[in-house]
Amino acid sequence: MVANKFVLHFSSALVEQPIIYRLVKDYDLIINVLKADINPHKKGYVVLELSGDPENYNSGLEYLKGIGVDVDPLSGTIFWNKDRCLQCGACTSFCPAGALYMTTPQMEVHFDDSKCIICESCLDVCMAGAVEVRF
Amino acid sequence: MSVEKSYAEINEKIKKGMAVVVTAEEIVDVVKEKGIEKAARQVDVVTTGTFGTMCSSGAFLNFGHSRPRIKMNKAYLNGVPAYAGIAAVDAYIGATALPESDPENRVYPGRFLYGGGHVIEDLVAGKRVKLEASGYGTDCYPRRHIETWITLDEINDAILFNPRNAYQNYGVAVNPSERTIYTYMGVLKPRLGNAGYSTSGQLSPLLNDPCYRTIGVGTRIFLGGGSGYVAWHGTQHNPGVPRGENGIPIGGAGTLALVGDLKQMSSEWLRGVSYVGYGASMAVGIGIPIPILDEDILRCCAVTDEEIYAPVVDYSSAYPQRESGDLGTVSYAELRSGTIKIEGKEVPTTPLSSYTKARQIAQILKNRIAEGSFQLSQPVQPLPSPQAGIVMKTLEEKKNKE
Numbered sequence: 001m002v003a004n005k006f007v008l009h010f011s012s013a014l015v016e017q018p019i020i021y022r023l024v025k026d027y028d029l030i031i032n033v034l035k036a037d038i039n040p041h042k043k044g045y046v047v048l049e050l051s052g053d054p055e056n057y058n059s060g061l062e063y064l065k066g067i068g069v070d071v072d073p074l075s076g077t078i079f080w081n082k083d084r085c086l087q088c089g090a091c092t093s094f095c096p097a098g099a100l101y102m103t104t105p106q107m108e109v110h111f112d113d114s115k116c117i118i119c120e121s122c123l124d125v126c127m128a129g130a131v132e133v134r135f
Numbered sequence: 136m137s138v139e140k141s142y143a144e145i146n147e148k149i150k151k152g153m154a155v156v157v158t159a160e161e162i163v164d165v166v167k168e169k170g171i172e173k174a175a176r177q178v179d180v181v182t183t184g185t186f187g188t189m190c191s192s193g194a195f196l197n198f199g200h201s202r203p204r205i206k207m208n209k210a211y212l213n214g215v216p217a218y219a220g221i222a223a224v225d226a227y228i229g230a231t232a233l234p235e236s237d238p239e240n241r242v243y244p245g246r247f248l249y250g251g252g253h254v255i256e257d258l259v260a261g262k263r264v265k266l267e268a269s270g271y272g273t274d275c276y277p278r279r280h281i282e283t284w285i286t287l288d289e290i291n292d293a294i295l296f297n298p299r300n301a302y303q304n305y306g307v308a309v310n311p312s313e314r315t316i317y318t319y320m321g322v323l324k325p326r327l328g329n330a331g332y333s334t335s336g337q338l339s340p341l342l343n344d345p346c347y348r349t350i351g352v353g354t355r356i357f358l359g360g361g362s363g364y365v366a367w368h369g370t371q372h373n374p375g376v377p378r379g380e381n382g383i384p385i386g387g388a389g390t391l392a393l394v395g396d397l398k399q400m401s402s403e404w405l406r407g408v409s410y411v412g413y414g415a416s417m418a419v420g421i422g423i424p425i426p427i428l429d430e431d432i433l434r435c436c437a438v439t440d441e442e443i444y445a446p447v448v449d450y451s452s453a454y455p456q457r458e459s460g461d462l463g464t465v466s467y468a469e470l471r472s473g474t475i476k477i478e479g480k481e482v483p484t485t486p487l488s489s490y491t492k493a494r495q496i497a498q499i500l501k502n503r504i505a506e507g508s509f510q511l512s513q514p515v516q517p518l519p520s521p522q523a524g525i526v527m528k529t530l531e532e533k534k535n536k537e
């Protein structure tokens with residue numbers, strides 16, 4: 001048995017496909033959806049735990065990559081250091097999950113870790129070193 | 136009757152704790168409510184603010200003399216080289232300097248985790264910083280090498296001197312190319328994936344005094360948490376660019392050279408920053424008070440984000456190749472809304488300077504003036520005006536004697 005958490009990013013074209021169904025049916029994987037944001041006609045993501053026997057697990061991942069799903073392994077948690085944050089807001093336009101967000105009209109930056117999908121997009125963007133991954 | 140006030144009158148009110156001070160954000164509503172004339176009569180000072188990365192920044196340090204003495208010609212602070220080509224124990228640590236051991240962009244995109252801006256932040260935070268210096272030895276300065284630890288308190292002088300800060304407006308950076316690019320305007324996603332912008336718009340100092348009627352050489356300002364002065368016009372001061380009807384330049388224009396005592400400053404307002412793929416630098420907090428000498432000055436301070444426009448610039452090819460490439464202009468109101476439209480496409484905006492911190496600075500400066508601890512100074516010389524005939528020069532490659 002292999003079990004790991006992943007973030008799957010879908011393009012708008014893929015959103016309509018029965019991907020999860022295929023993973024269960026064709027690859028005999030157990031799927032535990034942890035978080036998802038999928039709307040028809042828009043791109044979206046799913047955070048899920050995949051488990052199954054190693055062969056199925058690997059071919060399931062191959063299938064996902066083959067049809068163009070971006071598969072990122074999920075590891076660690078994101079830590080936002082409020083004191084280091086310069087409150088610029090740069091990260092908020094990179095955060096796909098709305099975990100780092102800016103209020104209007106105050107333009108204040110906040111972090112809601114329950115929304116974070118640990119995609120790590122904010123890490124490269126933050127010039128202040130205010131976001132870190134902790135394992 | 137038109138309003139006319141002098142610096143002396145305003146300072147007299149400040150001394151008595153009677154000056155009416157509002158921020159450049161608050162003035163908008165005051166004017167809406169009272170009209171220009173009444174507001175100009177009532178308000179004495181409008182405070183502005185900005186907090187963002189300003190690469191052309193650094194500090195002159197004087198370490199004091201060792202025994203035996205050394206004339207440093209190479210100096211390193213926490214491994215970051217400082218320019219030592221001045222007197223024996225003087226050096227200038229620039230915000231973007233990197234340790235020689237930094238891998239830079241050899242592993243692309245580089246991280247630039249620690250540079251001159253971080254050294255300045257550490258000094259201001261009171262941390263111990265390692266000083267390593269070498270000299271070639273002279274009769275008067277026999278020593279050739281020294282390794283020691285310093286703190287800001289233990290050295291004679293630390294003068295923040297920033298040759299170019301507080302840019303009056305700035306371009307909006309986009310990337311129409313097919314790959315992600317890493318710039319001083321942040322990470323820019325391909326195919327117009329986002330648009331990086333800087334400046335605090337309606338709160339920004341030089342956008343509230345577009346023709347430099349009150350900000351000039353000798354203006355006392357909030358700098359890095361302490362107070363400092365406008366030392367000169369900044370490098371690349373380019374006041375002659377196209378302006379809107381309200382006098383506001385559409386794109387980068389005026390700049391300021393700023394000076395102040397680093398020992399009074401705080402690491403809350405001087406912060407080392409690292410731009411992936413670009414380099415290290417420093418975020419600087421600046422606030423400038425604008426005395427309301429007449430209605431015209433007040434009218435300029437009441438400017439809103441809707442009335443300030445910035446050009447959209449292609450940072451994947453036009454900017455690096457120094458070519459002009461017009462992708463239109465957008466207002467700061469649109470930028471701040473979170474998305475702008477470029478060539479019919481909705482593009483999310485990426486702010487790089489902090490509006491919240493800019494507002495905080497304007498508020499702190501307002502409080503200092505209102506409580507009488509910060510007096511205004513009258514400039515001793517104006518900045519070169521839009522009519523001064525300044526034209527930006529470029530650097531051309533030439534052969535000797537060409």
Ligand code: SF4
Nearest residue numbers: 095116117119120122
């Ligand atoms: S890792 Fe960063 S960008 Fe990704 S969801 Fe979490 S906060 Fe947002």
Ligand code: SF4
Nearest residue numbers: 085086088089091126
């Ligand atoms: S990019 Fe970094 S400094 Fe800027 S708001 Fe986000 S966490 Fe704060």
